[in-house]
Amino acid sequence: MTKQPNILFIMSDDHAARAISAYGSGLNSTPNIDRIANEGMRLDRCYVTNSICTPSRAAILTGTYNHVNMVTTLDTHIDNRLPNVAKHLRAGGYQTAIFGKWHLGEGKAHEPSGFDEWSVVPGQGEYFDPVMIDPSGSRMEKGYATDIITDKCLDFLSRRDIGRPFFLMCHHKAPHRSFEPHPRYKQLYADGNLPVPETFSDDYSNRAAAAAAAKMRVRSDMTYKDLGLVQPEGGEETGELLLPGWTQRKVPDIAEGGSLRLIDGATGENYLFTDPQKLALFKYQRYMMRYLQTIAAVDDNVGRLLDYLDAEGLRGDTIVIYTSDQGFFLGEHGWFDKRFMYEESMQMPFLIRYPQGIEAGVQASHIATNVDFAPTFLDYAGLQIPSYMQGRSMRPIFDRTADDGDTGLAYHRYWMHKDEFHNAFAHYGVRDARYKLIYWYNDPLGQLGAFSGVEPPEWELFDCEKDPFELHNRANDPAYSEIFEELLAKLDARMAEIGDTPEHRSAEVLAGLRSRGLSLDMQSDQANDRRWAIAAP
Structure with missing residues (x-):
């Protein structure tokens, strides 16, 4: 039997690919994370199957x-009696740990x-003295979380x-x-x-209406804490509460002719704004500065x-992976956070x-997804991939076969x-090499309150080659009617393959499509109506 490789899986939280210099954006510098790419492979189409922390980790x-694993939201937690990849690896001879x-x-x-050793933060955890x-x-534990988590990993490796x-999962809470x-990075990007x-x-x-309805806007939905600013005493006049019963407030926007004074939480510097656009750009710069400074500690610790x-002497025998539990908006579409299939x-x-195995x-x-990670680990370990796993090994991608x-x-x-935040x-939807189809659907159980305004169901179709920023929904465009049907068939096939239950009825969707005359020779005057939805009544 070929020697089983060590596996070091390093995962950060909410680290966008654009904030890794190996991906070529020029936004920041991550020389240690880049070492993995320079000495191995960079995947450009690795996708999350549910863009939120807890479900991604379960997948x-x-x-x-x-x-299948029943971890669909932040509030549905894993049943640790379920089989998982750490249990399979441990049974196959690996020593396992997660920190x-x-x-x-x-x-x-x-x-x-499934882990021989583990030490984890409760919930999101704290950055300082977690x-x-x-x-x-x-x-x-005294210190900074990113340093502490790495210390624990190094201690485990030294005693292995x-x-x-070994199979070691190093899971940073940052960024x-x-x-x-950490204060040592306070001058970066300042x-x-x-x-x-x-x-x-x-x-x-x-x-779709979902884009305009989302409360993830840099200019109106970030808190004083997010931006490292002093939250003034007072009530609603100082900003909207993040949630009822909480103390954190959002930094308010201003109207033309208004003004807002903000104070830096570390230096006490004052900033006065009378221009709404300048305030919005200030918030963006503060957000990105602090986000990238937080990533700098991750990069340094990857280097360690x-x-x-x-x-x-473990370099040749160890598979090293760096990833994040999903992507993150860095001001694109005016947003921060994640959640969306964009x-x-x-x-x-x-x-x-x-x-030993990757050029x-x-x-x-x-295209690969996070459900493919576990089968990949088992494939490299020379262990059987169990029938319950729904992903497939990524090894042919890495072997270039x-x-x-x-x-x-x-x-x-x-x-x-419509989560509270x-x-x-x-x-739900599918993404192939060129196109993306998204179906926005009503809460099927009716548990989350009445809807108001324009709401789902709606379809979106994007041509990601011609429209990489996903600004033009082609679901209603007659020139894309055949593509819509092809993507709908792919969606139906994938949902049937994995056993997920659709909220749409394809026969009715297609009947609606055809009854509206959306064929290739139709004029597109009605296709520009963004509120027209190809959906069952």
Whole structure:
């Protein structure tokens, strides 16, 4: 039997691919994370199957979609009696450990299982002096979370049984909101000159109602804490509460002729704004500065782990992966956060290095998803991939033996309809090499309150090659009617394959499409009506 490789899986939280310099945006510098790409492979189409922390982690651990592992939202936690990849690897001879963010529930029924050692933060955890939980209980750890989590990983590696391979999950809580950089990075990106996305002032026209309804706007939905500002004493006049009963407030917008004074929480510097657009851009610069400063600590600590592998002669025998639990909006469409199936939120960064099996400095455009991670680990370990896992091994992509004609298909489903924080609508859809089809549907159980205004159901279709920023919904465009039908068939096939239950009826959708005369020779005057929805009554 070929020697089983070590597996070091490093995952951050909410780290957008655009904030990794190996992806070429020029936004920031991540030299240590880039080492993995330069010495291995960069995936450009790795997608999350549910763009929110808890469900993504469940999919990674189990290799199943969320309707199967039952972790569909932030409030549905994993049943740790379920099989998972750590259990299979441990049974196959690996020593296993996880340190950092777990976020799949607490208490005996939800704590990590399948790991020889574990120490995790409760919930989101804190950046400074975090409480951490392990089998012996909970205690406060002095220091900065990103450093502490790495220290624990290095300690585990230093005490490992050198006669057995290891599977180590290093799960950083950074750069999750609220962004709290270590003071050692306070000068980074502080000049206020970070590039502003082309779509920052998006007006959400020609899109589904969900885009305009979302409360994820940099200019109106970020808190004083998010931006490192002093929250003044007072009530509603100081800003809208993040949630009823909370103390955090959003930094208000201003109207023409209004003014707002803000105070830096670290330096006490005052800023006075009388121009709404200048205030919005200030918020963007503060957001991105703190976000990128928080990532700098992650990058430095990735370097510590890579240096250890090199020093111990483990580089050749170890698969190293860097990823995030989903993507993140960095001002694109005026947003922060994730949740949506739009590209910036759906794309996971994925870098992998394995000198024995992966060529250095290459990129791949085949589609993969987070349900594929667990089967991939087992494939490299030479262990059987169990029948319950719904993903497939990514190894042919890494070996560069994948069929160029089969570029893959990603399925995504977000279940948290109109959550209190973000007002993001439930949706599902598929993304192939060029096109994306999204169905925005009503809460099927009617548990989340009455709707108001224009709401789902609605369809969106994007040509991601011609429209990479996803600004033009083509679901109603007669020139794309055949593409719509093809993507709908792919959606139906994937949902049937994985056993997910659709909220649409394709026969009625297609009948509606044809009854409205949306054929290739039809004029498109009605196709520009963004509120027309191809959906069952």
